[in-house]
Amino acid sequence: MTVELSTKYACFIPLCPLVASCSTGSLFFLSPKTTRSLRRPCAAVNISLLAAAMFVSFSLFWQQSATQSIQQYLWIRVSKSDFCLNIGLSIDPLTLAMSILVSTVGFLVMVYSDSYMCHDQGYARFYAYLNLFIASMLGLVLSPNLIQIYIFWELVGMCSYLLIGFWFTRSSAANACQKAFVTNRIGDFGLLLGILGVYWITGSFEIFELCDRFFELSSNKAINPIFANLVALLLFIGPVAKSAQFPLHIWLPDAMEGPTPISALIHAATMVAAGIFLIARIFNFISLLPLTMSAISWVGGITTLLGATLALYQKDLKRGLAYSTMSQLGYMVLAPGIGASQSALFHLITHAYSKALSFLGSGSVIHAMEKVVGYSPTRSQNMFLMGGLRKYMPYTGTTFLLGTLSLCGIPPFSCFWSKDQIIAESWLRSPYLGLLTSITAGLTAFYTFRIYLLTFEGDFRANQKIHIDSYNFVPPKKITALWSRAKSNSRPIKIDNIIRTTDMQGGWVLEPENLAIQSLPGKEKSQNEEIIQSYSDRNKLYPQESNFCMLLPMIILTIPTISIGLKGVNPSLNLDSLDLLFDWLIYLPFISKEAKYIENLIDILKSSAPSLSLSFVGVFISIKAYSQAKKFTDTKTAEGLELISQIFLKDFAVFLRNWSTNRGYIDYYYDRYFKQGVLSLSKLVLYFDQWVIDGFTNGAGASSFFAGESLRREKNGRISHHLLGLLIGIVVVYVFLV
Numbered sequence: 001m002t003v004e005l006s007t008k009y010a011c012f013i014p015l016c017p018l019v020a021s022c023s024t025g026s027l028f029f030l031s032p033k034t035t036r037s038l039r040r041p042c043a044a045v046n047i048s049l050l051a052a053a054m055f056v057s058f059s060l061f062w063q064q065s066a067t068q069s070i071q072q073y074l075w076i077r078v079s080k081s082d083f084c085l086n087i088g089l090s091i092d093p094l095t096l097a098m099s100i101l102v103s104t105v106g107f108l109v110m111v112y113s114d115s116y117m118c119h120d121q122g123y124a125r126f127y128a129y130l131n132l133f134i135a136s137m138l139g140l141v142l143s144p145n146l147i148q149i150y151i152f153w154e155l156v157g158m159c160s161y162l163l164i165g166f167w168f169t170r171s172s173a174a175n176a177c178q179k180a181f182v183t184n185r186i187g188d189f190g191l192l193l194g195i196l197g198v199y200w201i202t203g204s205f206e207i208f209e210l211c212d213r214f215f216e217l218s219s220n221k222a223i224n225p226i227f228a229n230l231v232a233l234l235l236f237i238g239p240v241a242k243s244a245q246f247p248l249h250i251w252l253p254d255a256m257e258g259p260t261p262i263s264a265l266i267h268a269a270t271m272v273a274a275g276i277f278l279i280a281r282i283f284n285f286i287s288l289l290p291l292t293m294s295a296i297s298w299v300g301g302i303t304t305l306l307g308a309t310l311a312l313y314q315k316d317l318k319r320g321l322a323y324s325t326m327s328q329l330g331y332m333v334l335a336p337g338i339g340a341s342q343s344a345l346f347h348l349i350t351h352a353y354s355k356a357l358s359f360l361g362s363g364s365v366i367h368a369m370e371k372v373v374g375y376s377p378t379r380s381q382n383m384f385l386m387g388g389l390r391k392y393m394p395y396t397g398t399t400f401l402l403g404t405l406s407l408c409g410i411p412p413f414s415c416f417w418s419k420d421q422i423i424a425e426s427w428l429r430s431p432y433l434g435l436l437t438s439i440t441a442g443l444t445a446f447y448t449f450r451i452y453l454l455t456f457e458g459d460f461r462a463n464q465k466i467h468i469d470s471y472n473f474v475p476p477k478k479i480t481a482l483w484s485r486a487k488s489n490s491r492p493i494k495i496d497n498i499i500r501t502t503d504m505q506g507g508w509v510l511e512p513e514n515l516a517i518q519s520l521p522g523k524e525k526s527q528n529e530e531i532i533q534s535y536s537d538r539n540k541l542y543p544q545e546s547n548f549c550m551l552l553p554m555i556i557l558t559i560p561t562i563s564i565g566l567k568g569v570n571p572s573l574n575l576d577s578l579d580l581l582f583d584w585l586i587y588l589p590f591i592s593k594e595a596k597y598i599e600n601l602i603d604i605l606k607s608s609a610p611s612l613s614l615s616f617v618g619v620f621i622s623i624k625a626y627s628q629a630k631k632f633t634d635t636k637t638a639e640g641l642e643l644i645s646q647i648f649l650k651d652f653a654v655f656l657r658n659w660s661t662n663r664g665y666i667d668y669y670y671d672r673y674f675k676q677g678v679l680s681l682s683k684l685v686l687y688f689d690q691w692v693i694d695g696f697t698n699g700a701g702a703s704s705f706f707a708g709e710s711l712r713r714e715k716n717g718r719i720s721h722h723l724l725g726l727l728i729g730i731v732v733v734y735v736f737l738v
Contacts, residue, residue: 008073010060010089013053013099014138017106020049021131028124035124040114046127047110050134054103061096070208072144085205090144094345098141098277101349105269105356106134108553112360113261115549116367126166126259133159133262137270141277145205146195149281153191153238153274157184160271164258172377176254183251187241194235198285201231211284218288225289232292235282236299243275243329246303250667252326256318257377260363263318267325268356276332276348283341297337297429301436304330306664308443312450313660317362317381320451324407325355327444328415331437335422338429347418353560354406354415360554361400365389365455367550368396368543372462383454390456393545397456399554404452406561408445409615411605414565420608438611445618453626460542 024042028035035042074088110130117126136155143149165177199205201223202213217223239245244252252272256263266272279286279296286292307327314320328351335344366380368389373379390397406413409420423441427434545551605612662668 009056010073010091010142012056013103014135014142016049016053016056016135017046017131017138018135020046021128021135024124024131025128028128036121039123042124043110043114043127046131047107047114050103050107050110050131053138054100054107057096057099057103060091061100064091064093064096074144085147086145087148088144089142090207091142094277094280095141097345097349098273099138101273101352102134102137102141102269105352106130106265108356108556109261109265109360112264112363112550112553113259115547116261116363117259120259122166126163129159129162129166130262130265133163133265133270137274140274145207146198146210147205149278150192150195153242153278154188156271156274157181157188157242160184160255160266163262163266164255166258166262170257172254173257176251176257179254180251183248184241187238187248190234190237190241194231194233194238197227197231197234201228207281211282214285215288225291229289229291232286232289233295236279236286236292236296239275239279239333240299241275242278243272243333244303244326245275245299245329245333246306247666249303249307249326250663250670253319253322253663256316256322260318260359260366263322264356264359264363267322267359268352272325272329273348273352276329276344279333279336280341280345283336286336287339287341293337293339295337297334297433300330300332300334300337301433302330303327304334304440305436305443306330308440308447309656310660310664311447312443313657314447315382315384315661316377317365317383317386317451317455318359319381320383320447321355321358321362324358324444324448327440328355328407330440331419331422334433334437335425338425338433340422340425343418343421343425347415347422350406350414350418350560350565353557353564354403354413357399357403357554357557357561358407360550360557361396361403364393364396364546364550364554365400365543367546368393369462372541372543383451385462386455386460387458388456388460389543392460392543393456395545395551396554399551399558400456401452402558402561404448406565407448408619409441409612410445410619411612412562412566414561414563416608416612417565417604420604420611423611424607438614441611442614442618445615446622449619449622450626453622457627463541 024035024046027038027042070090070092072086072088072090074086110127113126113130117123120126133156136152136159140149140152140156143152161177161181164180165173167173168177195205198210198214201217202210204210204213214223214228218228237248241248241251255266258266286296304327307323307325307330311320311323311327314323328347332344332347332351335341335347362381365386369380369386373385379385402413406415409416411417419441423434423437426437659665
């Protein structure tokens with residue numbers, strides 16, 4: 001028996017997580033100790049209310065499949081003279097599909113976070129922020145007008161600021177959230193100007209109404225095209241910052257300072273998805289402006305190639321995935337610029353589930369590595385200290401591999417179908433954009449598979465150098481005895497690779513696998529070797545598989561990662577239809593019953609052969625470069641440079657490595673020119689204020705003071721002096737007049 005809900009219940013989609021966030025936050029503010037003692041019940045309430053929102057989203061989605069209608073429910077009407085603003089909800093295929101995406105990914109991230117954040121002191125605060133983040137995104141996608149979108153747009157930015165800087169006691173996290181906040185303020189200011197410009201042209205903030213009015217005005221040639229393009233580009237600045245497009249992409253890799261579940265949510269279904277959603281929502285407006293469309297396509301094209309090149313040699317696991325997100329977002333922005341907005345939405349959803357799976361997998365790895373190398377992001381997220389984790393974490397390794405294959409664009413995984421549509425449309429619109437997207441597909445396969453190989457294949461490399469804190473480390477008696485004998489014995493026992501380091505705050509760095517012992521032949525030598533070997537075996541630490549609460553969301557995410565893109569095989573797919581996304585999700589369970597899909601599948605594979613071959617080449621080069629490496633150092637074999645140079649020119653490989661590790665030098669030039677320019681201008685304003693404004697004020701005060709003092713001394717009260725002054729004044733005036 002199916003449960004039917006009225007579409008009026010759509011208000012519960014953003015309301016449920018909002019109530020959960022407000023209640024948890026209020027309890028934490030009023031009684032922190034009580035909240036900490038009730039942390040698990042608070043988490044259960046938050047997860048349950050988000051599950052209710054997800055249930056409403058699915059119910060309304062299946063009900064709307066019969067009519068595919070567009071409905072609006074408006075509760076508040078603000079009217080004054082000729083101005084009118086309606087506040088409410090808009091329900092159509094796009095909003096329901098996005099609400100399903102946000103609620104499902106958010107629900108799985110919340111379940112995952114229960115184990116990932118269980119030992120953190122800010123557990124309840126984390127859930128309050130998380131639900132507010134999800135509620136803001138759900139409110140944004142259900143908004144019927146630009147003003148309401150802008151309000152929730154700012155709430156999404158505020159929540160990202162709170163969550164990126166969740167561990168604000170770390171200076172890197174505090175700097176990262178400030179960087180994200182300032183960068184997005186630039187985009188938000190442009191978006192606000194664009195919204196005001198749209199109202200100036202059309203006289204409306206309602207999305208469907210303003211699109212119709214703009215079409216009518218442009219048909220009658222009643223709009224200045226230069227002003228219209230300027231307004232559209234100002235609107236586009238908002239998504240440029242929010243979706244990390246060049247040149248406002250610099251905040252995205254630094255946002256990895258937040259907890260990994262937040263990284264999964266930001267990169268899959270909330271903040272970066274908000275920009276793509278806004279472009280799709282106002283697509284009927286910008287599609288009438290060819291200049292704006294061209295600018296959007298080239299910004300997306302540059303971003304997708306830039307993100308791919310910056311990800312090539314990253315050492316940090318999360319940062320590599322962040323640049324991967326940047327590159328894929330470039331595809332999603334490029335697609336509306338060439339008129340394929342529905343392909344962009346298709347790729348948004350397929351990429352969201354695949355990237356959420358990859359980030360949750362990386363969180364599982366980092367969680368396990370922290371128990372081996374310590375709670376330091378520079379070590380626990382360093383892929384060169386990983387390797388061979390598939391042996392110790394088979395479920396995480398398998399699910400991460402599925403997400404990797406999807407992001408690489410390998411059929412039949414989901415991202416292949418959406419990415420192939422964008423590449424095909426790019427070749428039809430512009431050969432330059434087509435070449436750019438195809439090359440990026442090959443680079444994506446290379447660096448994505450590189451991340452998997454460095455993390456899960458080969459040998460576990462962290463035990464090649466085990467870092468032991470000197471405050472907690474006391475060498476065993478037998479090791480101490482061997483150490484003293486090595487100093488005093490005339491025929492010493494040499495124990496190599498036990499060295500003091502300054503970078504570990506006086507800790508010991510022990511390399512047990514390379515211990516070399518030179519002693520007397522016979523029994524004593526064998527005993528010494530046994531001592532060293534037993535000590536080495538005892539002190540080797542290996543990661544362990546995550547618990548069930550962390551594995552379950554990853555296992556569930558493999559289902560859409562594998563199957564959700566198969567609707568792209570539909571031969572009746574109409575890319576120009578607004579209902580593409582809706583039909584695609586509705587028809588997915590019945591795809592296996594149609595024999596015609598097999599024929600169309602073969603045709604798609606044939607047409608995508610060039611880009612698919614580049615993806616396979618990228619995977620092959622990655623396997624060739626990184627699968628056989630046993631050890632990595634920062635200077636020689638750390639990045640497979642010697643193996644890659646056998647295929648490419650060595651100088652070019654060195655340039656790519658420097659380009660990637662230095663973030664394309666973009667941050668350097670921002671700091672060198674923009675930041676220093678602002679500081680220089682600020683100093684100039686400071687000097688002007690001190691020496692001109694304050695100088696004039698202080699000078700006026702000082703002159704009044706000295707004039708008063710001089711007059712006080714002159715006015716001594718003697719009549720003769722006053723008469724003399726009067727006489728002198730009369731003489732001066734008389735001389736002047738004559």
